[in-house]
Amino acid sequence: MPEITSPQPTASGAVAHTLELDRIQAITIDLDDTLWPVWPTITRAEEVLADWLREHAPATAIAFPDPKSLRRIRMKVEAERPELLHDLxxxxxxxxxxxxxxxxxxxxxxxxxxxxxxxxxQQVVLFDDALETLEFLAGRYPVVALSNGNADIRRVGIDRFFKAAFNARDFGVGKPDARIFHAAAQSVGQAPQATLHVGDDAALDVQGALNAGMQTAWVNMDARPWTLDVRPHAAVGTLSELCALLR
Structure with a gap:
């Protein structure tokens, strides 16, 4: 893989990048923590589950009264059933x-x-600029959802922006495995080299996509430091900044 330089701030404060825009013929994009914050969504869903258990399984509700206690038993199952790690x-x-x-x-x-x-x-709250970004991307490229999570773009209500969707559960392996990136690109008739992957996770999204031969844009909304040896072609603090890079 060719050496990838690090995006650096310019004198004006903007983020320099090494994207080759003329190569981009398709976009793959992560969902959780890229288009919406995932943990508020999961916490609300766990609260709904806890309410349901109080009505239908009171003994379980007493033993596991809140999301934190339910997560503890989930960690136990994760340790005992590693074959399910790709299927949330x-x-x-x-x-x-x-x-x-x-x-x-x-x-x-x-x-x-x-x-x-x-x-x-599935009742997610999109980031403020997510819909505008999806409209922008879908108006210029075929867009494919690529997630290790179990969000359903149809139930979320954003399926109109996507040509295809891949998740680890249905595909059998998840990011950072190169096979799921390759399949996503192939689903819209493009090679990995012609595809830009957009996501928030340095290892799963950026390193995984780089290893698959794609260009990458790291969505870093909370100003985390970059800690890996390989680096993204671009780093943005908001989805709107991504649109500005691609104009």
Missing amino acids: SAMRRESIREALLQCGDDPALAEPAFDVFFEAR
Whole structure:
């Protein structure tokens, strides 16, 4: 892989970049923490789940009364079922089932309980400039959603901007595996070298996409320092800055 230089601030305070704009024929973009903040969404969904358990599985609700306690049992399941790490829906469902079993409630309730959680998990609050950015990108390129999470672009209500969507659960492997990046590019008839990947995670998004042969734009909204040896072709503090780079 060719050496990639680090984006550096210019004298005006703008972010210099090494994007080759004329090469970009398609965009792949992460969802969680790129188009919306994920943890407020997950916390709200866990609160909805806790309310449901209080009504339908009271023993479990008493033993696991809040999101923090539910996350502890999820960590236990993660350690015991590493084969589910690429499938966050299965991991969540099995965590609920384990909690029900521990407390003597009906484990069959895991299915409707997960459905309640999953519906609430799709109720995201987009970043202020996300819709404008998606409109901009979709008006110029084929755009593909590429996520390790279990957000559903149709349920979220943004599927009109995308030509395709890939997630780790359905594809079988997730980022940073090069195969999911390659499949996303191929789904819109483009080579990885002609594709720009946009995402917030340095290792999963940037390093993964670079290893797959793509150009990369790192969305760094909270001014984190860059710690990896490889570097993105561009770094932006907002999605609006990304649009400005691509104009």
